[in-house]
Amino acid sequence: MPRFGATWTVTLLLVVVLGGTFLFCEYLIYFPTIFQCSWPVVSHGRGGNDVDGPRGGGGGGGGGDASEPVRAMVLSDTHLLGAVGGHWFDKLRREWQMERAFQTALWLLKPEIVFILGDIFDEGKWSSQKHWEDDVRRFHRMFRHSPDTELVVLVGNHDIGFHYEMDWFKLQRFEKVFNASSTRIVTKKGVNFLLVNSVALHGDGCPICQSVEKELLRLSKDLNCSLQHYPLYRVSDASCTGQDAAPAEERHLLFREKYDVLSKEASQRLLQWFRPRLILSGHTHSGCEVLHENKYVEISVPSFSWRNRNNPSFILASVTSQHHSLSKCFLPEESTVIGVYCSAGACLLLLLLLHCLCLKGLLQCLSLCLLGKHKSL
Ligand SMILES: [Zn+2]
Numbered sequence: 001m002p003r004f005g006a007t008w009t010v011t012l013l014l015v016v017v018l019g020g021t022f023l024f025c026e027y028l029i030y031f032p033t034i035f036q037c038s039w040p041v042v043s044h045g046r047g048g049n050d051v052d053g054p055r056g057g058g059g060g061g062g063g064g065d066a067s068e069p070v071r072a073m074v075l076s077d078t079h080l081l082g083a084v085g086g087h088w089f090d091k092l093r094r095e096w097q098m099e100r101a102f103q104t105a106l107w108l109l110k111p112e113i114v115f116i117l118g119d120i121f122d123e124g125k126w127s128s129q130k131h132w133e134d135d136v137r138r139f140h141r142m143f144r145h146s147p148d149t150e151l152v153v154l155v156g157n158h159d160i161g162f163h164y165e166m167d168w169f170k171l172q173r174f175e176k177v178f179n180a181s182s183t184r185i186v187t188k189k190g191v192n193f194l195l196v197n198s199v200a201l202h203g204d205g206c207p208i209c210q211s212v213e214k215e216l217l218r219l220s221k222d223l224n225c226s227l228q229h230y231p232l233y234r235v236s237d238a239s240c241t242g243q244d245a246a247p248a249e250e251r252h253l254l255f256r257e258k259y260d261v262l263s264k265e266a267s268q269r270l271l272q273w274f275r276p277r278l279i280l281s282g283h284t285h286s287g288c289e290v291l292h293e294n295k296y297v298e299i300s301v302p303s304f305s306w307r308n309r310n311n312p313s314f315i316l317a318s319v320t321s322q323h324h325s326l327s328k329c330f331l332p333e334e335s336t337v338i339g340v341y342c343s344a345g346a347c348l349l350l351l352l353l354l355h356c357l358c359l360k361g362l363l364q365c366l367s368l369c370l371l372g373k374h375k376s377l
């Protein structure tokens with residue numbers, strides 16, 4: 001009878017530990033992590049540019065600007081795996097992680113507008129119509145949102161192919177799904193966000209490039225925050241710092257124009273046309289802050305997928321028509337989750353071992369008692 005009770009207790013403990021660990025790692029962990037992030041306070045008088053660590057704080061002194069900032073969340077490079085290159089488990093896990101992180105962030109932070117800076121899909125550049133539709137369906141499920149939040153998606157090289165691979169069919173397929181032209185201005189509370197199709201900005205006069213440049217020139221009259229997939233030209237990531245900069249061994253690798261970054265020519269043209277007060281870009285999958293020509297700040301937004309990094313993150317931007325302030329919100333680290341699973345596994349093994357030892361001890365004790373009784377008779 002007591003043996004039966006002990007087995008039940010151990011089974012119950014196993015279920016509780018296993019279930020609790022799973023619930024924590026796959027669902028609850030996102031809440032405390034994202035709860036630590038908050039919208040940065042716009043400090044007036046200068047273009048505030050906090051890009052480290054989740055915090056509020058900042059200026060406010062003499063703040064007479066009554067305009068309410070736009071709360072914009074910016075993430076990049078979600079790379080939803082496709083049918084050809086993606087393993088089903090990798091796909092399932094990454095998509096679940098991104099869905100939970102995104103939905104928790106929406107619930108806790110309530111952004112008014114969300115920008116995804118391209119490379120939404122991993123295989124948009126070659127996927128068949130059937131696979132493309134399946135990828136799009138999963139994207140809409142993962143990044144579902146209420147009507148209070150606007151979701152704006154930019155095009156990346158993995159969505160329509162590198163410059164030499166893209167064609168009108170792939171571009172229009174993308175634009176149709178996301179219901180907008182890939183180069184345009186989105187205005188929210190008087191703040192202009194310029195969306196640039198940077199895949200078509202290599203200045204070689206290709207038909208798509210010509211039409212994108214024509215459109216950009218038309219839009220260049222206003223003051224903008226520029227959002228694009230490719231970073232503006234920079235030599236390498238050597239000057240990047242922070243916990244999500246590229247690994248030290250990769251930081252000094254030279255970037256190739258039109259492949260890793262925009263060409264020098266296209267970058268200069270963008271700066272001259274728009275003089276953007278802030279540039280946000282993706283593609284490198286790592287974080288970086290770059291100052292162009294000593295006045296134009298560019299932030300490289302790291303990948304949102306755990307497939308590309310151990311510590312994905314997104315940017316929280318508070319933007320008024322004159323000022324802006326940024327903060328970075330880190331998501332749970334993959335190594336932490338693996339650590340929790342391993343610890344739980346070790347605890348379970350220990351529990352089973354103890355249970356087996358106890359059982360063995362009990363049996364031995366029982367047989368000794370019976371033997372003793374037998375002898376005394
Ligand atoms: Zn990417």
Ligand SMILES: [Zn+2]
Nearest residue numbers: 119156157283
């Ligand atoms: Zn890319």
